[in-house]
Structure formats: C-alpha cells, structure tokens
C-alpha cells in the first residue's frame with residue numbers, strides 16, 4: 001500500500017492518505033480549488049488580454065479576481081487569438097490552460113472535487129454549530145438581563 005501526502009494550501013494543512021492505486025496520486029505542491037465540475041463558455045475578443053484563474057478561488061470564474069494572493073498560485077495571462085466562444089477550464093486541472101480539455105470528468109479530479117466539497121460542508125456544519133452556541137449564550141444573557149430588570153423594578157416599587 002502506497003502512502004502519499006496532499007498539501008492542501010487553502011487550509012495550510014497536510015493530510016496523509018493511503019492509496020491502493022497509483023492512478024489516484026495527486027500532483028505535488030498546492031492543490032487548486034475545483035471551482036466547478038464543468039467548463040464555462042466565454043466570448044473572447046481577438047487581441048484582448050485575459051487573466052485565467054488558476055487557484056480556483058476567484059468569485060469571477062473563470063477569471064482572476066486577486067483571491068490567489070498568498071496561495072502560491074498566479075493567474076495565467078493570455079491573449080485571445082481570435083474572436084470566438086471558448087470553453088474555459090473551471091476545474092483547474094486542465095493540461096491545456098486556460099481551455100477545457102475534459103479533465104473535469106477524470107476520476108482523480110472528481111475525487112478531489114468531492115473531498116473539497118465534503119471538507120467545506122463539514123466547515124459549514126461547524127460554523128452553524130458555533131453560531132447556535134452564540135445564539136444560546138445571547139439568549140441566556142438577554143433572559144438574565146430581563147430578570148434583573150424585573151427584580152430591580154419590583155424592588156423599587158415595594159420601597
């Protein structure tokens with residue numbers, strides 16, 4: 001059984017995973033976020049310069065919005081050769097960046113995408129639980145303040 005490590009740059013955490021198949025190995029270095037499991041058709045204008053997001057963190061996919069700062073990724077600058085509609089990669093694992101080459105259907109990319117979605121889901125579950133705890137504390141504080149105010153008013157009225 002082969003052991004390998006995936007460096008998840010977004011969370012600065014290293015994970016050790018076991019793999020039975022060599023084909024499931026991940027590339028070394030920071031792993032991009034899979035922005036979407038499909039390409040995005042974009043109207044390109046001949047001679048115009050574009051910056052394709054390579055990290056997967058941009059909120060303006062498939063183009064860079066500066067969110068890559070500190071991730072080790074840089075956007076890919078390219079100039080459109082002609083005016084046309086092209087499918088740009090959003091999974092970030094294409095071997096022909098910035099264009100889609102179908103890698104979003106590759107089992108290794110789908111596995112990475114699923115792992116990232118599951119991790120984000122568990123992060124959201126943790127955030128919701130923390131918010132619930134804060135709400136409970138706030139509710140308890142409001143009840144205590146209301147009880148104190150009622151007691152104070154009753155004490156003053158009985159003097």
Ligand code: FES
Pocket residue numbers: 052053054055056057058063064065066067068069073074075076
């Ligand atoms: S935001 Fe992804 S490369 Fe810039």
